[in-house]
Amino acid sequence: MRNPPALEQLVEALRCLPGVGPKSALRMAYYLLQRDRKGAGLLAQSLDQALQVVSHCGLCNNFSEQEVCPLCTSPARDHSLLCIVEMPSDLMMLEQTQSYNGMYFVLMGRLSPLDGIGPRDIHLDKLLKRAQDGEVEEVILATNYTVEGEATAHYVSELLRARGLKVSRIARGLPMGGEIEHVDSGTLAQAMLERRNVR
Amino acid sequence: MRNPPALEQLVEALRCLPGVGPKSALRMAYYLLQRDRKGAGLLAQSLDQALQVVSHCGLCNNFSEQEVCPLCTSPARDHSLLCIVEMPSDLMMLEQTQSYNGMYFVLMGRLSPLDGIGPRDIHLDKLLKRAQDGEVEEVILATNYTVEGEATAHYVSELLRARGLKVSRIARGLPMGGEIEHVDSGTLAQAMLERRNVR
Ligand SMILES: [Zn+2]
Ligand SMILES: [Zn+2]
Numbered sequence: 202m203r204n205p206p207a208l209e210q211l212v213e214a215l216r217c218l219p220g221v222g223p224k225s226a227l228r229m230a231y232y233l234l235q236r237d238r239k240g241a242g243l244l245a246q247s248l249d250q251a252l253q254v255v256s257h258c259g260l261c262n263n264f265s266e267q268e269v270c271p272l273c274t275s276p277a278r279d280h281s282l283l284c285i286v287e288m289p290s291d292l293m294m295l296e297q298t299q300s301y302n303g304m305y306f307v308l309m310g311r312l313s314p315l316d317g318i319g320p321r322d323i324h325l326d327k328l329l330k331r332a333q334d335g336e337v338e339e340v341i342l343a344t345n346y347t348v349e350g351e352a353t354a355h356y357v358s359e360l361l362r363a364r365g366l367k368v369s370r371i372a373r374g375l376p377m378g379g380e381i382e383h384v385d386s387g388t389l390a391q392a393m394l395e396r397r398n399v400r
Numbered sequence: 401m402r403n404p405p406a407l408e409q410l411v412e413a414l415r416c417l418p419g420v421g422p423k424s425a426l427r428m429a430y431y432l433l434q435r436d437r438k439g440a441g442l443l444a445q446s447l448d449q450a451l452q453v454v455s456h457c458g459l460c461n462n463f464s465e466q467e468v469c470p471l472c473t474s475p476a477r478d479h480s481l482l483c484i485v486e487m488p489s490d491l492m493m494l495e496q497t498q499s500y501n502g503m504y505f506v507l508m509g510r511l512s513p514l515d516g517i518g519p520r521d522i523h524l525d526k527l528l529k530r531a532q533d534g535e536v537e538e539v540i541l542a543t544n545y546t547v548e549g550e551a552t553a554h555y556v557s558e559l560l561r562a563r564g565l566k567v568s569r570i571a572r573g574l575p576m577g578g579e580i581e582h583v584d585s586g587t588l589a590q591a592m593l594e595r596r597n598v599r
Contacts, residue, residue, distance in 0.1 A: 204488060205465040207450045214446035217439030218417075219431045225419065227489065232418045233447070234454055234463060235508055240416030241447050247413035248432070248444035251406045255433055264433060266404040289403060290426065309434055 208234065260331060262324050263289050263307040272305065279303045281338040283331065285357060287311050287345060290382050295343065300390035303341070306331055311344060312353040323353065325360065332366055342370045345380050407433065459530060461523050462488050462506040471504065478502045480537040482530065484556060486510045486544060489581050494542065499589035502540070505530055510543060511552040522552070524559065531565055541569045544579050 203209060208230060215226040233241040257263065258270035272278065282303025286292050292305050308323040332340055340361050344350035358368045402408060407429055414425040432440040456462065457469035471477065481502025485491050491504050507522040531539055539560050543549035557567045 203492070205454055205463055207446075207453045207465060208463050211446040211450040211454075214439070214443040217432070217436050217443055218428050220424065220427075228419075229417050230450070231463075231487065231489075233416070234450060237416050238451055240413070241451055244413040244416055245444040245447035245451075247406075247410045248440050248447075251410040251429070251433060252437055252440055252444070254406045255404055255410075264404055264407050264430075266406060288430065290430075293402070 257309075261305045261307055262309060262327055263292060263305065277302075280336045282341060283337045283339070284341040284343050285328070286343045287350060287353070288382075291343065291345075294382055294384075294386075294389060298386050298390040304337075308344070308353070311347075311349045312356055313349050320356070325357065328357070329360065329364065332361055333364060337366070339367045339369060342368065347380065456508075460504045460506055461508060461526055462491060462504065476501075479535045481540060482536045482538070483540040483542050484527065485542050486549060486552070487581070490542065490544075493581055493583075493585075493588060497585050497589040500540075503536075507543070507552070510546075510548045511555055512548050519555070524556070527556070528559065528563070531560055532563060536565070538566045538568060541567065546579065 204212070211230045211233075212223070212226045215221055215229050216223065218226075221229070233244075254266045255264050256266075258265035258273055259268050260273040261270060263270055263272075279302050282301075283306055284295065284301060284303055285306045285308065286295065287308050287310060289307055289309075292307055295301055295305075306328050308328070310318055310323045312318060312320065312323060331337070342354040342358060344354045344357075354370055358370070361368050403411070410429045410432075411422070411425045414420055414428050415422065417425075420428070432443075453465045454463050455465075457464040457472055458467050459472040460469060462469055462471075478501050481500075482505055483494065483500060483502055484505045484507065485494065486507050486509060488506055488508075491506055494500055494504075505527050507527070509517055509522045511517060511519065511522060530536070541553040541557060543553045543556075553569055557569070560567050
């Protein structure tokens with residue numbers, strides 16, 4: 202005695218979600234079919250839509266529905282500064298501090314050899330091309346002050362300085378092991394203002 | 401600065417999943433778009449397919465792709481016994497014990513006034529009709545031995561006994577507060593064999 206095939210298939214498919222094991226996938230499938238068919242339909246539609254229209258900005262590598270995102274095309278921003286962050290949520294946190302008016306590059310990850318995430322996975326080719334466009338004068342490393350964020354900052358700064366770029370790191374206003382996404386806005390603004398050159 | 405609309409929409413849609421808050425919905429959306437677009441596509445497809453073909457068996461109320469499920473139409477089963485369970489997973493656990501060869505009714509929930517789940521939500525009309533088909537001679541209550549499962553068993557037994565049906569309860573082989581889904585197969589078989597009449 203098993204569940205109907207289409208239900209088993211749905212359970213299997215739900216397991217592609219991070220942090221969802223067999224038990225919670227089953228619970229989700231039951232819930233959707235039993236109590237929220239409307240939500241399930243909307244989810245299917247939203248997945249299809251996002252897959253169709255969301256890609257990466259050709260310049261900053263952030264998620265974008267345009268080839269180049271609105272931030273990258275904005276004439277109001279300072280194109281001589283390029284701030285490197287791990288994730289889109291970090292970019293959004295920095296924007297909220299209103300302490301920075303330059304450009305961004307989103308790595309979409311961090312170096313993490315244990316998880317098999319190497320230089321190729323964080324789009325360093327694209328970053329090097331972006332940083333050497335002739336307009337960028339300073340690259341600001343705003344990766345997390347975690348072990349992996351620090352290693353990433355170190356690796357990236359070596360690459361950029363070897364190409365003659367000025368590189369700085371946001372100040373350690375963040376607590377040790379702290380993640381940008383979870384820090385308060387004032388601390389983060391301070392860290393941005395007190396960024397230091399990488400020697 | 402916000403995420404692209406289709407991404408925001410996906411995050412919102414993911415929140416229909418039980419146990420998924422704004423933070424983990426965002427994490428899931430990033431993950432799907434960044435690392436598992438194939439899985440996301442398959443998930444959308446599986447949701448659509450399940451919504452289209454999975455409904456409830458007209459007799460036992462379990463999920464089914466047919467109007468009446470294979471178990472309910474099986475001539476090899478004892479149609480004089482009707483076992484009431486909370487969820488499809490409970491039915492499957494009981495089937496695995498191979499200690500029972502009768503029919504089932506799946507409530508798809510349990511009475512839970514605090515969560516706003518009352519008699520109408522657990523399909524008691526359908527159950528009463530099913531139990532009074534003239535073939536059923538004994539109804540076995542196999543709801544969990546939790547507070548809610550016990551309350552459900554009590555409520556349902558009152559209804560059934562008022563209609564002259566013989567009602568029994570699987571034995572408390574399960575530990576207090578135990579859930580059928582998590583008990584070992586031997587204990588569960590014992591509880592089935594030692595079911596007692598409800599007085
Ligand atoms: Zn961009
Ligand atoms: Zn059935």
